[in-house]
Amino acid sequence: MNRIIVSILSLVFMSMVALAQSPATSEPATTTTVRKETASKPKKEMAPKTDSEIQKCIEGKFARSEKLRPQGFSTSVSDGLVTLSGKAANAGSKGAATGIAKSCGAGSVTNNITAPAIPRPKKDPAKTN
Numbered sequence: 001m002n003r004i005i006v007s008i009l010s011l012v013f014m015s016m017v018a019l020a021q022s023p024a025t026s027e028p029a030t031t032t033t034v035r036k037e038t039a040s041k042p043k044k045e046m047a048p049k050t051d052s053e054i055q056k057c058i059e060g061k062f063a064r065s066e067k068l069r070p071q072g073f074s075t076s077v078s079d080g081l082v083t084l085s086g087k088a089a090n091a092g093s094k095g096a097a098t099g100i101a102k103s104c105g106a107g108s109v110t111n112n113i114t115a116p117a118i119p120r121p122k123k124d125p126a127k128t129n
Helices: 002-020 051-064 091-103
Strands: 074-078 081-087 108-114
Touching: 051 074, 051 081, 051 091, 081 091, 091 108
Parallel strands: 081 108
Antiparallel strands: 074 081
């Protein structure tokens, strides 16, 4: 019985070694490959946006959004810090407004938009863990 197990294990080991070798060159697969470094394009250094540019960008994106436009969010920008206010139809709109402000170059965003609370299922007192 032990000889059978040893024979099977030997066959498995030899199969693994054979698979690990490259079929064309019979070199072990553990050889390292040197990756060529390619010169990447230098990123454009963009000047920081002014407060008015950031505000114009945010308000423009709000105006182009069919879902955010009717919610009438207001925006103020001071030293790259954006403050959003208004009343959102849902939590997703509140998050989208923050994302838009960041994408327009805001240094940080204070989101004072109120959104309705997400209803939580009531716990059943009969069900206890």
